[in-house]
Amino acid sequence: MASDDAQPFSPVVGEYPSDDDNFVSAETATDPSSLPNAVKARKEEYTRHRTVHVKVGTWNVAATAGTEKDIGKWFIQRKGVYEQVFGTQGGSGSRVPNCGGAASLLELPPDQVGLYVLGLQEIVDVSSPAEALRPYVDPAPANRWKASVEDALPPGYRLVAETQLVGLLQLIYAAPFIADSVSAVSCNTVGTGLLGYMGNKGAVATRLLLGETTCLIFVNCHLAAGSDKASLDRRNWDASQVVARTKFDSIHPDLTLRNEPSDRIGDEDYTFWFGDLNYRLEDIPGDDVRQVLARHTEDKFDKRRRSLAEVNGPGSSRAVIDEGAEGQSSASEADLSSKTQSLELDGDLDPHQDPASLQTTISSLISHDQLRMQQNKQKAFYEGWREGQISFLPTYKYDVGSVARFDSSEKQRGPSWCDRILYRSRRDKLKYEGLVKQAAEARERDAEMKASGLENAAADDNVLFDYDPDVDGADSGDEYDSNEDEASEDALFDAAIESDDSIRLDYYISHQGILSSDHKPLVAGFTLDLDCVDVELKAQVHQEVVRELDKAENQSRPGITVVVDTHNHEPSDKRSETDPNAVDFGDISLNAPVSRTLTVANTGGVPATFSVQKPERGGDHDAPSWLEYRVEKPHHDEPGNQNQQTLSNECILLPGEVAAVEITVWVRDIQFVRLLNSERVKLEEILVLRVKDGRDHFIPAYGKWLPTAFGRSLEELTLLPEAGARSLANESIESQKYKPGAPVSAPRELFRLTEAVSELTERAVAEWDMVGGEHEDKAPWQREPHGFAWPFEPATWTLKDKEARSPLLALAREAVDTNTAFNQIFAPEVSSLHRLEILSETLVAFLRSLNDGIIPSAIWQNLDQQIQAREKAKQQLSWDDSQAWVLENLAYSPAHSVSFTFVTFMLARTANEIAPVPSIPLHGSGPALKASTNDMTQRRQAVENALATFFSSVLISTNTPVPSKDKEKRALEERKRSIVEPFLKAIGVDNSGPSGGAP
Template sequence: MSSTKSSRPTSTSSSLMQEVVNALPGGYPESIQPPTSNQQSLSQAVYSRRSEYTKPKNIKIKVGTWNAAAYKGAEKDIAWFVDGKGIAEGLTDLTVEDESESQDDAASQDRSSLDDREGVEDQEARYKKKKSTLPKNDPGLLPGGEDIGLYLLGLQEIVDVNSAAEALRPYTDPSVGQKWKREMEAHLPRGYKFVAEQQLIGMLLLIYASPDVAADIKSVSTTSVGTGLMGYMGNKGAVTARIVLGETTRLVFVNAHLAAGTDKGAVERRNWDYGQVMSRTKFEPISDSMGLSQNIGEGIDDADFAFFVGDLNYRLEGIPGEDVRRLLMLHTRNEYDLSKKQGKKVDKEIARNQASIERRRENRTSTDSGVSQVSTVRSREDDDVQDEDIDAEEALDAVDDPASLHTTLSSLLPHDELHQQQKARKAFQGWQEGPITFLPTYKYDAGSVGVFDSSEKRRAPSWCDRILWRTRRDMLSYESTIAEEEESKRKDEEMKNNGMDEAAKDEEMLYDYDPDEDADESGSYDEYDDAPPGTVITKEGFADEISLEAYVAHQRVLSSDHKPLDAIFSFKYDAVVPELKSKIHQEVARELDRAENEGRPNVTVVVDRPHSNEEGISDDDPLKFEGVWFGEVRYAMHKHRSLTVANTGQVPATVYFIDRPVGPGQHPGTSPSWVSMKIDDGTGKLSSDLSKRTLEPGQAFNVELELRILDVSLARQFNEGIKSMEDILVLRVENGRDHFIPLRGTWLESSLGHSISKLIRIPEGGIRKLQRQRPDSSKSTASAGSAIDDETPVKWSAPRELFRLTEVIEELTIRVTAEWGMLHDPSTQPPPWERFAGWPFVPQSWTCKDDKERHDRLADIAEALDTDVSFASVFPSDISHIEKLESLAEFFIMFLSAMDQGIVTKEIWTQLDAGLIKQEKSKLPQSAEEQRTWAQEILSSAPSHSISFILITSMLDRIISETITAITHNHPALLTKCPPPATFLVTIPQNLRKKNWAKDGKEAWRQGVGRALASTFYGAMIRGGEEEGQKDKEKAAGRERKVRFLELFSL
């Protein structure tokens, strides 16, 4: 068990006040002068109205990456990126989302012209270096040109990075980058603006924007990180850029070239490169909305949207290259005329790889423990064996064709190192990627559409080139998951350090937690709780949206051994409208001038002092507390306090209560959960509306504060010291200073919510006596933790509270049933036990219907129990015995329901339930006496729980006997109705009503009363039995077994 002290709140009202002072505008103490900078106040006020001068914009962002492999003239093929050319439809599953109607028409026309596009054979036949290799008459299948608002292109190896002269060059040669810029600008639509570039040896980053988007771009910053030779040279690493779009949204673009190689340590080196890029990238500080610059520049993790592209060099792991080449070229061969030279070359390479596969098979010994995973893939091609890894819902048309490209790619992707490293959380944590529906982008014979490396090295195909993205929402979600896991590990370590690891094993099934599958989404509030899917809340508080429309390789680009890759995103962001901002600026300036001329509003808050004769109130408070002092607070006790808010200034004052700062576990809102607030505007009617109110000079209103702790879980937290009865209210005065009103009370510990193992340690005098014996009890006004711990000696065989409650309920039941005929005319006023089965424990049967009166009685009963005084002494003198009994019955049910671990614990019920199920299936069922004996043996494993169980069931048996005897004596004709009428059984849930009744009327009525009481008590006494995911039928059967189990001991 974790220490209560470790979870106790450490913040006080004074510390909370300081938090508000630091966190909220205008929240300054009287001794500190308000800010005097008019310019800062003006900028701040304008920024607070940003929603009035921003408007949403929707654009498309095209992100591309290509390893040009230092091939001369590769820049001539730049139209693949700008115009969407060079796509082989048969080798990708291309779909473009959210196209407009006009785009649909254009796309339809483009596809109709594909018949005019140059064939693969002719394209390859004219391949020459320094010339464009794109197919002639290619209309382009992706949106491009003016449809794109922002172009982001990352290139790698625009120079030969394997050359020592280039790798060790002390500076970057800009001439090659200028060639690419010229070609890019020649293909872009007229008017597109250059935004940023960054080059590091062979890596080049280019950003261009349409004229209207370019006008929204500010705070452009670029930088480089080298991770190559010695961990710092620029042959490997990344070039990055940061832009701020519309003064609202941070975009970061990373163009990376990570470590190559297929040896054992290559993957770890790639992961290391990624970590270096993420940690070492720093941008120039951003000038904020008030014209102030940051002290420290931001990094990649500060982006609202980040794109990470490039030749990441992750390979296909654990799969022979010959198998992959042959398998993929079975698909690329469909692009060729096999009667021509190029087609024959593809068939030749397929045969060459097949021969290599056959040699490997022949060399494989009979002791091989496994079969090549790609052999299984090949058998799909040859034997039409359906791929078991394909999800039938995702495969769509490919599901009927095990040899389809979709099936092939799906069989290879589990071997992708990048996916493996992401899953292992070693790199690219929280980043996402579009579905890969295209062939691996590396390595091809330059000048070919679909011939994979035919050189002597015959490198295995891989998806080396990738485009990933991450939103601020993705990053926060990942960080939240990690924090939850770390907290879980920390708690586990604490338990081990406290010697509780063995005890934890017994509760493993109770507390087993897998953050990936069991993470609770309903925890504390998060800024995305109300945001629709796809929406990202930026650092500046705006709601932006992003969605992937296309992710495709350009297979018919021939000028490199890599195929280029691009992605198109639909992007919505809020942009500042300069004209509107200027208008708002003028309005705010006028408002500030007028406020300065007219003066600041002044409001006075007066805390009405409580009467000194009220319980728990002392005028001799040693702290001379100036806030709202509730005095001693106990369960269900009603407390009332009031505040007066008056405008004592010369100008109207607009005031309202704002959300106060809260710590972990605290209830958010204007007030703590244990206080309710209502306002009296002078009309005599109280209102829960805490919205803004404007007071003219001399006007005032009252704030009524009500305190009554009825939530047992909240009482338990006060008992354990998890929550403190110390908080604040914050009254905001517009254009004035905030008022901080401390709240404080002393919590009197209650026996409610404690487990039996703690209750049996409470001595005579009750838990309150134990609390006052604690040495520090007089030094703190807040709850300091339970007065009971494992070192407190055991005093009783079962909780004394149960002895007292069962005894007084039995006595009052006998007395009430005996005196009814003397105080009432049964013929005109039948007693409640004749009208409602389950009296006095069911609400339908209660005489008192007034909630406030009932709550006052519950408070009195709890106080009698906690101070060990007689129940009779706390009831008003004019209350009848039946009302006392019903109040005690209501409290008793609540007491049992709140009891930690219950009377029958989850562990014990698991054994009992298993036995009951076994007996249900048995052909030789046990008698009731045999079942009771069996159950008592299991219950006896926890003696104090067993004795408590017998106390309660004996009381129920006595109540059943007394009520049936009273009916027999006063109204025997009722017992002739068999079964009892439905109006009598209305207190029993429909699904728990008996189906088989005794033939004897008296016995049937006894069964009805017993069933009603068991239906009322099973949930209060028994824990466990209903698991998440259980079907309704199983849950209903489990409840029926609990009811029948209680009936064993009460009938």
């Protein structure tokens, strides 16, 4: 069989992989997305070697009341060991060479043990159906045991794990110097009792991580009882079920340096399996066992104890015999010791070499131990499991209160080592698996060579010349044949459990002097050599790795520099004085675009792709974006792209190239204007200059909103100060307290606009008539069909150039908001006609911006219902009655009534200018005069109809959807027109006759 040096092993705790097997490669360590792996790659810098002592104890307390009172005596205080009588107490790897010293020489002081791990069985009566089938865990027994253990532990020990399954209880306490290193604790229970799942038999298991590097699993079990073949098979099955069904919580890979999962038994670094395994002695009668042990355990101790009990009373039956553990004894114990000197071993003679020693007797009996035999046959606990040397009496079964009197009841159960403590390291398991693989390969080679030799023997007698079955393959697969003798079966097992020096068994002893159960407690001490994470050093390495990754990343990432071009304007905010990267648009008014420019330069060493992105919006006041931008990209020397620049949102800059980003603020949406007027939103945004694979730039953009009369309600407008809405610019909403006094009856802005439109209409018509034939075209109001709605219909305007109109419209809105006379804002060269068109557009925009209109939606709904009712009743109102009816419905609010009158009066004056009402002459008549009068009347009616139709949609606010059918849509328009049209007939119109009525 190959030597151990040829065996490759996976990493185990304390032995991290070599440089070739690191968790991460150098490339991975510089990957910004792999920060945890990069930190792990430098684990040697923040891990430090540490020695941890672990003490494991197991005891079947047989559901005996009061047994918890003894737990501190043997598990913590180390009492109950009687070595002078029962031979060597220790185990493989003990620090005491002859293993014959007192337990105190083998064990550390209690406060130097890192982990105390206690496994108890039968803390409740598991044979009771009421206990085994209980649907919940009764915490009272466990609490009693915890209290007793914690009373005996040194100060500062912390309970890090507790798990219970019916009568099984496992408690793990960590010393104060190691408790903070314990993490990823996960507990699991597996029932294998009744029906294969009940908890009267089974195991409780705990997985924990020590120092972020070492995974430990502790399994406390109680396997099937019985000495027959079926019970033995059931014990093996129980153990296999525990392994197969135990599942722990996953450990996040970022929280551990381990490179393997650890949610199953078999993936851990160290495992400790202990408890009442219930394996018995096989092929040897119990009486023979009693007899051979009786030569060493004459019942003088129990006789002495009975005599002491007669003196001390009934309570003395729970006394603990502890000879030599503390170096002191009571007078009665000293007397007991003096009577047993003849049974003490000769310290000059190795007990293993003395045929009359207790150790020799134990060695002869242990060869019949079922657990060892099942391990050799590879049926249970054979995959690298180890156990210390057994040099103590069987742990089961004793008469309660007895030191060495085996079961004297009617059943006379044979003595056995039922209680055991096994352990295994990851290296043990991997080495065993490697040996199994080697053995299988050796058997395969052996079979091939034999087959080849038999087949070709006649042709070549020397075919097997190089094969010697006594040498080659002698240690191969023959160990696995269960029919071979026991020595060959042991070969593979013994090879698999060669020492792993990262774990050492310091002692393996029983406490024979604990008398309160029919089982004797068992303890084992272990020393683990491992590397643990130093939290402070790891934090330092983490910071260094972050800086290194950032540096490497920045060198390979594109970089741009953004410069905000400055403008000579009064800053709207102090931020522009302190933040050079902020874009300050200054004063912003309605529908007046303002632009600023950003210069973007590629100052990195690689091409940079950037784009300007709008900020994400949300909330109840999700306003439309008021920012627009475009990127002016430099041209590259590409075919078809010379001497031109392209505009788009994304731009690629080569190193050293520069691009310009034009940003424009343009407030046009009237809903947004209302929010700005009420200060519910502000002109503040964060532009994102996103660089692909690089660092994004966030550019603040803001401006100062100038309050406007547009977008307000009539009630708000009547409360504005005389200086206009712009005078509110330096006041907050809370401080906008107007001068005391009654509000105006109607908005000043509306009166001024309607008055100006009326006057300019008269002037424009008069000027056109004065120049007469100089005009080649017809007058705007004479161009049918749109001319009937002049000067409000855009199709009739003579100044159509948007670039020419925009500054004039801005002046008109400025005059409205500042209460400036309209004749002062226009240059002298602007004609009356163009002034009229500008103010007409401003008036229509002002009316459309009113919140809920001049005729609110609720009033219109009431008017519409009345109109439809009269239509059904075929009733008509005269023009005068129609006017009175409308004004009556608007009488609830003077502002609405007067504002409606302003507009309709202006419309009537406009109609009189462009379509005068024909007058009836006092003398004369004739067909020509009659025809002329009819033409004028028809034209007047067309103008009234057009103006009423146009302004009905401007003045009336409705929240109902527009009908989809054309017939219904036309009917709705006619009903709306009937509200406005009667007021256009108020001046110089004959309202008599059939044509003088309204529906």
